[in-house]
Amino acid sequence: MNEVRTKPPLGRIEVSNFSLSYESIDGAVQAVTDTRIHVDPGEFVSIVGPSGCGKSTLLNAVAGFLKPTTGVVTVDGEPVNGPSAERGMVFQQYSLFPWKTVRENVEFGLKMRGMPRSQRERAARTLLGLAGLEAFEKHYPERLSGGMKQRVGIVRALATGPKVLLLDEPFGALDAQTRVIMQQILTNMWQRLKISVLFVTHDIDEAIFLSDRVYCMTARPGSIKAEIPIPLDARGSSR
Amino acid sequence: MPSAGAETKPAVASAMTPGPTPSFAALARRWYRLNQAGLRAAVIGAISLAAFLVVWHLLTTYRVVFFVRFVNVPTPLAVYASFTKAMHDPKFLMHLLLSCRRIFIGFSLAAIVGVPLGLIMGRFKLVHEAVFPVAEVLRPIPAIAWVPMAIMLWPTNEQSIVFITFLGSFFPILVNTLHGMSLVDPVLVRAAQCLGARERSIFREVYFPASLPHIFTGLTVGMGVAWVSLIAAEMISGQYGIGYFTWEAYSLVQYADIALGMIAIGVLGLASSLLIRAAGRLVMPWRPK
Ligand SMILES: Nc1ncnc2c1ncn2[C@@H]1O[C@H](COP(=O)(O)OP(=O)(O)O)[C@@H](O)[C@H]1O
Ligand SMILES: [Mg+2]
Numbered sequence: 405m406n407e408v409r410t411k412p413p414l415g416r417i418e419v420s421n422f423s424l425s426y427e428s429i430d431g432a433v434q435a436v437t438d439t440r441i442h443v444d445p446g447e448f449v450s451i452v453g454p455s456g457c458g459k460s461t462l463l464n465a466v467a468g469f470l471k472p473t474t475g476v477v478t479v480d481g482e483p484v485n486g487p488s489a490e491r492g493m494v495f496q497q498y499s500l501f502p503w504k505t506v507r508e509n510v511e512f513g514l515k516m517r518g519m520p521r522s523q524r525e526r527a528a529r530t531l532l533g534l535a536g537l538e539a540f541e542k543h544y545p546e547r548l549s550g551g552m553k554q555r556v557g558i559v560r561a562l563a564t565g566p567k568v569l570l571l572d573e574p575f576g577a578l579d580a581q582t583r584v585i586m587q588q589i590l591t592n593m594w595q596r597l598k599i600s601v602l603f604v605t606h607d608i609d610e611a612i613f614l615s616d617r618v619y620c621m622t623a624r625p626g627s628i629k630a631e632i633p634i635p636l637d638a639r640g641s642s643r
Numbered sequence: 644m645p646s647a648g649a650e651t652k653p654a655v656a657s658a659m660t661p662g663p664t665p666s667f668a669a670l671a672r673r674w675y676r677l678n679q680a681g682l683r684a685a686v687i688g689a690i691s692l693a694a695f696l697v698v699w700h701l702l703t704t705y706r707v708v709f710f711v712r713f714v715n716v717p718t719p720l721a722v723y724a725s726f727t728k729a730m731h732d733p734k735f736l737m738h739l740l741l742s743c744r745r746i747f748i749g750f751s752l753a754a755i756v757g758v759p760l761g762l763i764m765g766r767f768k769l770v771h772e773a774v775f776p777v778a779e780v781l782r783p784i785p786a787i788a789w790v791p792m793a794i795m796l797w798p799t800n801e802q803s804i805v806f807i808t809f810l811g812s813f814f815p816i817l818v819n820t821l822h823g824m825s826l827v828d829p830v831l832v833r834a835a836q837c838l839g840a841r842e843r844s845i846f847r848e849v850y851f852p853a854s855l856p857h858i859f860t861g862l863t864v865g866m867g868v869a870w871v872s873l874i875a876a877e878m879i880s881g882q883y884g885i886g887y888f889t890w891e892a893y894s895l896v897q898y899a900d901i902a903l904g905m906i907a908i909g910v911l912g913l914a915s916s917l918l919i920r921a922a923g924r925l926v927m928p929w930r931p932k
Contacts (some may be wrong), residue, residue, distance in 0.1 A: 467837055489839030499834040503852040503929045512848070513838035544929040564839065 414480050415567035415600035417443040417466060422475035423625075424461055434625040435461040439475075441619055441628060443568065443600045450603045450611035450618045458626025459604040463572050466602060467493050479568060489513055492561030496573040498553040500545035506556050507532065507541035513564035528563065534596075535559045535589065551582035555589060562593065568600040575610070587613055612638055717899040722906070725899035735888065739907060742873060742885040745801075746915065749808025750869045757816035757865070758858055764817075765824025765854070766846060778817060786811035786872035790879050804876045804884070811872030812865030819861025823854030856930065859923040866919055870912045885911070 422439040425432040436458040443449045451459050464470045466477050468487040477484040479491065487493075500509050507528045514524035532538050535555050545553055554574055561569060571590075575583045591614060594601055605611050611618045612634055620630040675682070696719050701707075703718040717725075729735035764771040786807050793803035827850050835849050877886030889904030924932070 467833075469833055469836075487833065487836040489837065491837060493834070493837040495830055495834065497830050499828075499830045501831060501834075501849070501852070503855070503927070512835070512840075516835075516839040516841075516844055546929065546931070560838070 415443075415445050416480055417441075417568055417600060417602060418476075418478045419462070419466065420475055422462070422465065422472050422477065424458075424465060424470060424473045436465075437625040437627050439626070439628050441631075443602050445600055446598045448594055448601045448603065448614060448616045450605060450615040451621055452605055452608050452611045452618055453621030453626070454623055455606055457621045457623035459606075459621060460572055461626065462621075463570055463602065463604050466568075467491055467570050489517065489564045490567050492564065492566035492569045494554070494557045494561050494569070494571040494574045496576050498545070498550070498557055498577075500553055500556055500560070502545055505542050505544055506537060506548070509545065509556055510560045510563050512560065517564060531559050531563055535593075549582075550578050551586055554578065554586060558590065558593065562597065562599075566599070568602065569594075571601070571603045573605055574603075576605070576607075583610070590614065615639070715898055717902050721899040722902045725897075725903050726906075729900075729903060738883055738885050738888040739911070741883045742877065743911065745805050745808055745873055745877075745884065746866075746869055746911075749805045749873070750812050750866060752805075753809050753812040753816055753865060753869070754862060757813050757861070758820050761817045761820025761858075761861075762824060762846075762851065762854065765821050765827075766850060771821075778814070782814045782818070786868070787875040787879075790876055793876075794880060800880055800882065804873065804881060807876040808869050808873045812869035815864040815868055816858075816861040819857045819864065820854060823857025823861075824850060826857070827853040852927075855923075855927055859919065859927070862919050862923075863916055866915050867912065870908065870915070874908060 419442070420440045423434070423437040425434045427433075439462065441449070441451070441462075451462065453459050461470065465472050466479075466484065468484045468491065471485075484491075500506075501512065504512065507525070510528040510531055511524045514527060519527070529538065529541065532541055535558070537552065537555060537559065540548065540552065540556075545556065548556065557574070558569075558571075574590075575586050578586060587610065603611070603614060608618075615634050616639075618632045618634060619628050620632065621627065622629045700719050702713045703716050707713045760774070764774055789807055789810055790803075793806045794800070797803040797806055831849050831853065832845060835845050840848060873884070874886035874889075877884035878890040881887035885904055885907050889901055889908070892898070892900030892904060924930070
């Protein structure tokens with residue numbers, strides 16, 4: 405995938421003094437409060453916590469979809485304001501464009517960047533080949549299984565060579581068996597690309613299997629309760 | 644595609660005669676199995692149409708009077724006779740052609756104005772807030788109620804009829820496009836944003852294709868209403884047009900022509916909605932039939 409990536413593999417995420425509250429009819433809802441996390445370049449970090457504790461809120465702020473109420477989010481020292489192709493995102497709801505074929509979905513980011521058609525077709529084919537999806541390049545997403553959709557979602561997010569990859573419970577909707585396969589695939593891709601990953605899940609086993617480091621979050625209001633480095637021998641990537 | 648059965652045969656045989664290896668009967672049987680549901684529907688449909696014709700024939704031949712009076716209603720054969728005559732009558736063909744032209748112009752204008760307006764209203768709140776109240780006030784007025792106003796507004800009869808056709812199809816198209824825009828999945832917009840898409844690309848690559856199924860619903864409904872409005876306008880104010888032909892047949896006591904006009908309207912309406920459905924399949928290849 406080196407031919408696709410052009411930037412040096414940096415990607416240090418820093419979130420400091422972060423809090424975010426949603427305005428609602430009965431006043432402000434404090435979703436996340438007093439949080440600081442970081443992800444070093446090339447590190448795989450997970451955020452684990454029960455449903456509703458503010459994981460998506462935190463991740464969406466890193467992606468640039470939400471503005472922090474207090475604090476700052478920076479990537480390589482640059483404050484985040486608004487979404488950008490520097491930060492690839494994978495959503496739980498797959499979020500493939502139903503009107504685009506698998507390959508067109510993967511090409512989308514390159515197209516937005518203005519890459520000529522033949523060049524981005526070639527790049528997309530290479531990436532799909534690495535993910536074992538070349539046979540499906542002309543399929544529309546509707547005909548794919550959940551696991552394959554999410555594989556396409558990951559490939560699509562990586563196609564533009566982002567500095568960091570953000571994943572919001574990407575395997576939450578998959579069955580246990582597919583989930584294990586997807587975890588392997590993600591680990592392989594991460595090791596190949598040496599990209600920084602911030603991974604959100606409610607599954608502690610998944611977090612331990614995948615990560616260098618895990619942040620545990622508690623609810624009401626959401627904040628980091630613990631930071632746990634995962635020793636190499638406890639992890640999937642060392643096996 | 645070679646069947647699995649063909650591959651198990653000795654290579655020599657298949658190399659010599661590649662054609663008839665899977666027997667014709669076997670192919671026919673498989674084709675029948677695959678298309679059983681469609682065939683069934685076609686057969687039942689044909690039977691039901693035939694039954695309709697038979698009932699019509701009996702009711703009119705025996706001039707049944709049972710609350711409804713079939714005394715003056717033409718028989719199917721009489722209608723067929725007037726159909727063969729009309730096919731050689733350039734005047735009848737001109738009626739058809741004029742109606743189709745009015746539909747084409749009125750409906751196309753409605754689509755050209757309604758779809759972009761709906762897209763823009765769905766994307767820009769200010770435009771929505773400004774246009775929506777006016778649209779809501781005008782929308783419940785049936786196109787037929789516009790006939791007197793249209794005659795005052797437009798210098799020629801032709802223009803006022805096209806205008807009424809336009810109005811009839813405009814609102815369904817606008818409302819459905821708006822509805823489609825309001826249902827666009829925000830996660831897809833976010834996905835596009837973090838792949839580097841800007842406003843313009845998001846509009847073209849996400850909002851527009853995501854709304855297409857509803858746009859086509861609007862076009863289908865709009866086409867139906869366009870015909871309703873056209874026929875009404877032609878009956879009231881027209882010279883020429885298939886609606887006028889049908890009404891004139893009544894005044895001239897040409898009862899067979901009344902039914903002929905009605906059937907012609909039905910066939911044209913069906914054909915135009917089939918055209919739209921075909922266009923929809925072409926434009927949205929990702930949609931299951
Ligand atoms: N748009 C919103 N408006 C108001 N409250 C919200 C909104 N989105 C999320 N919340 C609230 O913020 C809290 C955190 O939500 P979220 O970040 O989605 O949690 P998680 O992803 O961990 O399940 C929840 O209590 C949720 O009800
Ligand atoms: Mg969530």
